[in-house]
Amino acid sequence: MIGPLIKGLSITIRHLFGPKVTIKYPYEKRKVYPRWRGKHVLKLGEDGRERCCYCGLCEAVCPANAIRIYGKEDPIFEKSDVGKIAEIYEIDYRRCIFCGYCQEACPRDAIVLTTEYELAVDSRSKLLRDKEDLTEKR
Amino acid sequence: MARITIDGIAVEVRDDATILEAARKAGIDIPYFCYHPYLKPAGLCRMCLVEVEGMPKLTPACVTQVRDGMVVRTDTPRVKKAREGIIEFQLLHHPLDCPYCDQAGECMLQDITYRYGRATSRFVDEKELFPTKFYGPFIVYEQSRCILCKRCVRFTHEYMAGTDWNVYFRAAHSLIGTYENKEIADYFTCNLVEICPVGAITSRLYRYKVRYWTLEWARGVCRECGLFCSLDYGIRENKAYRAKHNVNSPGPWICDKGYFGFECMNHPERIKFALERRENKLVNVGLEKVLNGITQALGRYKPEEVAFILPSGLSVEDAAGIRNFMDNFGIKKAEYRVGMEDYLPFGSNVDSLEEISEARNILVLSGDISNSYPVIALTICEAIGKGANVVLLTSWDYYLMKRVNNLFCIKPSCEDGAIYSLFSGKWDEFTGLSREEYERLEAFLQTKPMIVLGPRAQEAVRALIVDYAIKNGLKYIILDRSSSSYVAYTYGLFCKGIDSLLEEVKAGSVKALFVLGVDLFREVPNGKLVRDALGSVDFMVYMGLFFNGTARYADYFLPLTELVEEEAHFVNVFGKLTKSKKSLAREYEERSIREWLKLISEKMGKKLDLEVREFKPKFVLVEGNKKPKDIVLSGSGDFEALFEIPFYRNFRYMEGKSKLLEASPEPVLNVSIYDARSLGLSNGDYVSLDIGGPSFKYKIRVFDELVKGVLVADTGFEGFPVNEALNNRIAKVKIKK
Numbered sequence: 001m002i003g004p005l006i007k008g009l010s011i012t013i014r015h016l017f018g019p020k021v022t023i024k025y026p027y028e029k030r031k032v033y034p035r036w037r038g039k040h041v042l043k044l045g046e047d048g049r050e051r052c053c054y055c056g057l058c059e060a061v062c063p064a065n066a067i068r069i070y071g072k073e074d075p076i077f078e079k080s081d082v083g084k085i086a087e088i089y090e091i092d093y094r095r096c097i098f099c100g101y102c103q104e105a106c107p108r109d110a111i112v113l114t115t116e117y118e119l120a121v122d123s124r125s126k127l128l129r130d131k132e133d134l135t136e137k138r
Numbered sequence: 139m140a141r142i143t144i145d146g147i148a149v150e151v152r153d154d155a156t157i158l159e160a161a162r163k164a165g166i167d168i169p170y171f172c173y174h175p176y177l178k179p180a181g182l183c184r185m186c187l188v189e190v191e192g193m194p195k196l197t198p199a200c201v202t203q204v205r206d207g208m209v210v211r212t213d214t215p216r217v218k219k220a221r222e223g224i225i226e227f228q229l230l231h232h233p234l235d236c237p238y239c240d241q242a243g244e245c246m247l248q249d250i251t252y253r254y255g256r257a258t259s260r261f262v263d264e265k266e267l268f269p270t271k272f273y274g275p276f277i278v279y280e281q282s283r284c285i286l287c288k289r290c291v292r293f294t295h296e297y298m299a300g301t302d303w304n305v306y307f308r309a310a311h312s313l314i315g316t317y318e319n320k321e322i323a324d325y326f327t328c329n330l331v332e333i334c335p336v337g338a339i340t341s342r343l344y345r346y347k348v349r350y351w352t353l354e355w356a357r358g359v360c361r362e363c364g365l366f367c368s369l370d371y372g373i374r375e376n377k378a379y380r381a382k383h384n385v386n387s388p389g390p391w392i393c394d395k396g397y398f399g400f401e402c403m404n405h406p407e408r409i410k411f412a413l414e415r416r417e418n419k420l421v422n423v424g425l426e427k428v429l430n431g432i433t434q435a436l437g438r439y440k441p442e443e444v445a446f447i448l449p450s451g452l453s454v455e456d457a458a459g460i461r462n463f464m465d466n467f468g469i470k471k472a473e474y475r476v477g478m479e480d481y482l483p484f485g486s487n488v489d490s491l492e493e494i495s496e497a498r499n500i501l502v503l504s505g506d507i508s509n510s511y512p513v514i515a516l517t518i519c520e521a522i523g524k525g526a527n528v529v530l531l532t533s534w535d536y537y538l539m540k541r542v543n544n545l546f547c548i549k550p551s552c553e554d555g556a557i558y559s560l561f562s563g564k565w566d567e568f569t570g571l572s573r574e575e576y577e578r579l580e581a582f583l584q585t586k587p588m589i590v591l592g593p594r595a596q597e598a599v600r601a602l603i604v605d606y607a608i609k610n611g612l613k614y615i616i617l618d619r620s621s622s623s624y625v626a627y628t629y630g631l632f633c634k635g636i637d638s639l640l641e642e643v644k645a646g647s648v649k650a651l652f653v654l655g656v657d658l659f660r661e662v663p664n665g666k667l668v669r670d671a672l673g674s675v676d677f678m679v680y681m682g683l684f685f686n687g688t689a690r691y692a693d694y695f696l697p698l699t700e701l702v703e704e705e706a707h708f709v710n711v712f713g714k715l716t717k718s719k720k721s722l723a724r725e726y727e728e729r730s731i732r733e734w735l736k737l738i739s740e741k742m743g744k745k746l747d748l749e750v751r752e753f754k755p756k757f758v759l760v761e762g763n764k765k766p767k768d769i770v771l772s773g774s775g776d777f778e779a780l781f782e783i784p785f786y787r788n789f790r791y792m793e794g795k796s797k798l799l800e801a802s803p804e805p806v807l808n809v810s811i812y813d814a815r816s817l818g819l820s821n822g823d824y825v826s827l828d829i830g831g832p833s834f835k836y837k838i839r840v841f842d843e844l845v846k847g848v849l850v851a852d853t854g855f856e857g858f859p860v861n862e863a864l865n866n867r868i869a870k871v872k873i874k875k
Binding site: 053054055056057059060070071072073082083084107108 | 238242
């Protein structure tokens with residue numbers, strides 16, 4: 001009868017001093033692989049202007065219908081530019097399934113899925129992320 | 139009939155058909171860019187090359203006529219290779235920027251490349267890119283994307299006869315545009331956008347707003363003129379973003395008013411709540427209170443003290459609703475002729491636009507057909523292109539005057555007299571026509587031309603022409619100023635004319651007024667009378683989309699629906715019914731005219747029947763022979779001026795169509811070349827026009843065809859009350875520099 005008890009305790013004691021599997025989550029973040037699909041970011045170009053040109057491909061390809069975009073003429077228009085930017089860019093995080101198709105479809109590498117995975121918010125309305133929220137901060 | 143075989147499928151076609159037409163009939167897909175069913179074949183793009191048995195080389199299908207027993211193959215390796223080659227050449231300088239291009243999704247080059255092109259290109263050279271060009275407020279031209287199919291150029295040459303839209307420069311430097319890059323806003327510019335198979339010509343109103351594939355298409359009807367062209371509106375999330383013509387209803391082309399005119403539906407200034415006047419301001423107090431207020435106020439008046447003023451573009455259902463409402467309460471007075479016209483509809487014996495385009499001789503009388511019925515003017519131009527002899531007798535028609543074969547230009551006050559003398563067979567020297575001109579016109583009348591009469595002519599002239607045409611077996615179209623004349627007349631929604639109605643309002647015998655979607659200050663030429671009448675009206679309900687000069691006098695404002703927000707039927711000038719479906723959901727309190735009347739009627743305890751079972755338009759019968767009324771000119775001065783609303787301002791709910799208004803930014807005064815010389819004026823100068831009291835600042839446009847001593851001045855501008863100084867369309871004026 002004592003045999004199995006000792007056996008069990010020995011496992012417990014062994015794991016007590018061995019390497020830990022869990023992490024102290026809020027104080028310590030789990031490392032993810034670089035290709036992790038987390039929060040979206042609308043990238044800016046080298047000149048600091050937004051890359052997105054509202055081609056609508058991310059919206060068209062999105063299997064969950066989470067993206068909604070409207071475009072407009074770029075107010076700052078230079079000769080080499082496309083002359084078109086998104087007026088509204090919304091991703092509905094209640095619907096998004098993080099498949100990454102939008103990133104794949106984007107011809108200008110404007111929308112990118114980052115490794116940020118902490119997406120919880122305290123109200124549902126905040127899950128509808130608009131252009132300002134999504135644009136890369138520099 | 140010729141029998142030919144295409145890819146093993148036998149098909150029978152007309153002898154003069156082309157291979158491409160035969161293939162379309164057989165259901166075989168031959169790719170093309172420059173072919174268009176309503177344009178003459180050109181054979182420019184070489185995309186439709188096919189192999190014909192017995193011919194050593196590949197043949198373009200769009201220009202090759204069929205021959206009995208012809209055997210055509212479109213699926214051989216040779217044809218495939220040729221198609222690939224053509225596309226590779228087309229894409230030599232064509233930027234592959236479909237993500238930015240507005241045409242993506244409806245682009246023929248995109249579709250054809252996807253279906254018939256090679257997956258890769260063998261060209262390694264850099265693509266040449268050209269700057270974007272803006273030709274006027276409607277058109278964007280991207281030279282890099284142009285494939286030089288010349289569809290737009292052919293359209294302007296075949297239909298719009300006389301614009302300088304063309305291919306400039308040669309070979310690789312070719313570009314399409316106007317001479318010296320001047321603006322193009324020539325009534326039908328939207329067709330250039332519609333006809334372009336690639337993204338070279340796109341619309342500035344739609345530019346970069348939404349992508350084509352996100353739009354859902356709703357069938358609607360343009361209400362600007364009596365033709366009621368059927369249009370498709372591109373809708374996304376309950377908002378319309380663009381219009382598209384659906385071919386052949388009533389003709390293959392449309393005008394700018396319809397194409398860009400849907401903008402008022404989602405204009406930010408549109409009012410969508412029922413409003414009540416409280417302390418000199420219209421405020422939103424809730425629907426229930428507004429309805430109570432209207433019913434209480436209406437209860438105070440006798441039926442004969444209430445009157446309706448109706449808009450143009452009235453639907454059959456609305457007209458029937460108004461009729462039933464008036465019958466319910468015994469109201470007698472309603473008027474649809476807000477342009478101060480004295481006539482009722484005489485109708486026409488022409489059935490379609492095709493009949494006009496195929497006429498050999500056309501006599502166009504009075505004006506302003508191109509302004510009020512643009513597509514009819516375009517069809518007349520098409521007839522000119524087909525070799526018809528078109529004679530125009532008018533004082534002012536901006537579009538047609540430059541394009542007809544024979545022009546007889548007279549003074550505006552002589553117009554009716556000249557037409558009357560022509561049809562009554564007595565030359566009158568006071569009409570401004572010389573004896574010789576009169577004889578030429580009379581000789582032309584012997585060739586049995588089709589008669590098109592514009593909206594400016596008086597009732598006596600109309601009756602005479604209809605009488606003459608019926609007796610001599612001529613085709614005629616009598617056009618009315620108001621596009622709702624057929625329904626309004628059929629339901630008896632008219633009284634003695636707008637001026638007598640407004641006089642009654644002024645005198646106090648009519649106390650309550652329902653103004654339905656008309657800005658009286660803009661539409662009624664006698665602005666002084668409008669101001670006096672509205673100033674003394676006791677109670678007024680205004681229905682409309684926007685707040686304007688007339689709404690300023692209203693006690694209640696009721697928001698209306700427009701275009702595809704309601705289901706409606708319309709009767710066009712050929713007596714045909716067109717249907718507009720309800721495709722947009724209403725957001726707030728907007729309703730159609732009949733629904734408002736139903737609410738009011740039910741509040742007052744009487745049911746209103748809105749169902750229309752049958753509609754058959756009625757027309758006036760010609761009785762007796764009347765002489766046209768003499769036009770008494772007010773004011774003094776050396777010049778005779780005609781005041782008309784310009785094309786790009788002459789539409790319903792002008793306030794909400796900012797894109798169209800850009801084409802007519804300021805009031806223009808058209809001066810004949812003789813007067814311009816004697817006064818030392820040139821294009822772009824500013825003068826002030828003295829109309830017996832106030833003077834107005836105008837920009838000069840020298841117009842070669844005008845008669846000496848005649849001016850044509852624009853009205854209908856906000857904050858530009860020319861109408862209020864006039865009591866008719868024609869007046870004597872002075873020019874001050």
